[in-house]
């Protein structure tokens with residue numbers, strides 16, 4: 178299954194991804210309706226585009242009281258079904274990454290659906306900071322444990338020296 | 339329903355505190371597009387050209403174009419149109435970043451600020467909610483402090499702020515309006531006009547969108563343009579890798595880098611302040627304006643020792659973090675023009691200019707003029723308090739602060755080099771046109787630039803007809819920089835085409851890779867107006883003539899289309915262009931003829947009729 182891979186170091190903060198995404202969502206250029214957001218940290222010269230990870234164990238999906246978030250088997254995307262969504266916004270709170278949004282005009286939740294397998298942000302990005310590629314589902318817990326134990330090890334070595 | 343344009347104009351009168359929204363004049367939008375054109379049209383209709391630029395009668399117009407806020411590559415610009423206190427002529431100063439698109443997303447093509455507030459204030463625009471708020475607590479703050487403070491105070495982290503620094507508050511004649519910390523509507527003192535209105539800042543948050551007339555055609559044109567930008571070596575490599583600073587070495591090698599107030603045109607330390615050096619040693623990242631696929635912005639940082647090198651009192655903690663620039667023009671004005679080859683000092687001086695809100699070009703050039711006054715004995719150490727010798731980085735940095743706050747000799751610098759050199763009895767040392775200092779191209783080495791500077795409607799400016807493209811870079815075709823033949827035609831063509839680009843909301847750097855042919859289909863698809871290429875050029879010509887006409891009514895004449903004696907009569911002393919002067923006299927009559935003006939440079943009735951201006 179392909180996923181969005183984001184390389185923040187390449188990002189220049191141009192917002193082409195937000196523009197493209199919002200066009201897909203609304204038919205206008207309206208970055209406030211984009212579900213990929215670029216966070217700008219000027220003083221650190223860093224730009225961090227981020228969007229839904231399409232978690233295996235999607236909290237938004239689990240939280241939704243009316244099962245309005247469904248799995249698209251073709252892409253693995255968790256998709257909001259407009260006809261079912263009652264606009265309670267619980268999913269926006271459940272997502273640990275803050276990548277589900279609430280549209281005050283339509284009273285529905287909205288989030289990244291990978292554009293059905295052809296993400297507009299990827300096409301739009303001039304620096305290839307976003308790619309849509311095959312990547313095994315990362316084991317966040319394992320890599321975290323790895324980092325922590327390396328850190329502990331380093332500390333111990335430092336301490337004994 | 340309008341496409342491309344939002345169709346709404348926001349008008350704020352600071353005297354009466356009245357806020358109103360008006361429909362955009364559709365026929366004007368059609369005939370002048372937006373940005374520089376539409377802004378000039380409204381100025382023409384509403385502001386008496388004779389007024390004092392710093393009086394409440396002057397208006398400050400912020401104008402976006404129909405492509406601002408779309409995904410058109412580099413659709414980031416807004417234009418500030420007003421009467422400039424440096425030039426007493428119309429000025430059109432343009433800035434990128436994110437402010438213009440945000441204003442558009444809030445629902446406005448134009449914002450017109452009128453009158454003068456009784457006490458310092460700022461504007462808060464959140465979609466259709468617009469408020470004039472007290473800014474007593476912000477007055478005196480630097481641009482960077484004010485931006486940070488406002489976002490916190492408003493509790494809207496996505497708000498985009500355009501503001502003035504101490505320089506604008508103190509009516510420094512070349513103060514600018516800054517947005518996104520480092521982007522500037524830079525020249526001719528638009529920041530002083532804002533300061534005269536007691537308007538510290540305009541914070542905007544817009545959540546709306548820009549509609550397109552024909553999305554399919556728009557995206558097709560967008561892709562074609564993006565591909566072309568990727569194919570052009572300038573927009574795909576030169577600008578992204580080295581930024582505009584890539585020009586330092588190029589222009590220096592042509593003997594066209596004005597040095598020490600135009601006493602020379604080759605700077606022996608150019609290498610040390612070049613884009614190559616900046617990229618190798620001080621560049622942290624590239625930064626793009628909204629929708630820009632070029633990303634020429636330079637994020638720079640100074641390592642520990644370099645950050646502590648020169649005493650700066652305003653805001654020392656900022657030297658520890660990343661800032662932006664310098665761009666080519668700033669590196670030249672602060673560097674070669676002042677004889678300074680210390681890149682770190684230029685980075686600092688440039689940050690200071692941004693932070694304090696003043697135009698680095700006019701500031702650097704004015705310091706250079708003061709240095710020549712000092713070396714020629716027209717001003718003394720008693721007056722300047724610090725030796726103003728060419729090459730002194732310390733003097734540059736100290737004067738940056740003093741100028742912005744109008745302290746000591748900074749008070750004289752704050753008037754710009756024309757008024758300063760006049761005051762000290764050496765007006766011939768002013769290097770500029772119509773009160774505004776030259777940009778980074780020596781007119782004796784590049785003949786066409788001389789004509790461009792002399793005839794520019796907002797005083798000496800490189801952004802109104804960048805003939806350097808043809809004369810040095812060979813775009814679209816190589817022309818001999820030493821020749822005057824064909825330069826009148828070239829200048830007119832560039833002036834008109836540039837005016838059109840400035841009206842669309844796009845960035846001029848695009849035109850290194852593409853032309854009006856590529857912009858046309860995007861403009862048509864966005865607006866639904868069936869413009870043709872001829873029409874676009876006509877619109878550019880219309881804008882140019884309108885600006886000129888307004889200037890005529892402000893009292894400017896053909897006599898103002900001239901260059902300093904040094905440029906016209908003193909041959910360049912050294913370098914590849916040694917022995918040359920600018921031969922303006924060979925170009926100007928032909929230029930007037932091509933423009934359809936009379937021999938004195940007056941616009942004719944026939945021309946105005948042809949352009950639909952009467």
Ligand code: SF4
Pocket residue numbers: 228229230231232234235236237238255271272273274275276277288
């Ligand atoms: S919206 Fe949030 S919780 Fe749901 S799949 Fe995406 S990242 Fe996971």
Ligand code: SF4
Pocket residue numbers: 187188189190191192193194195215224226301302303304305306307
């Ligand atoms: S399009 Fe690419 S470079 Fe531009 S903001 Fe998005 S991720 Fe960054």
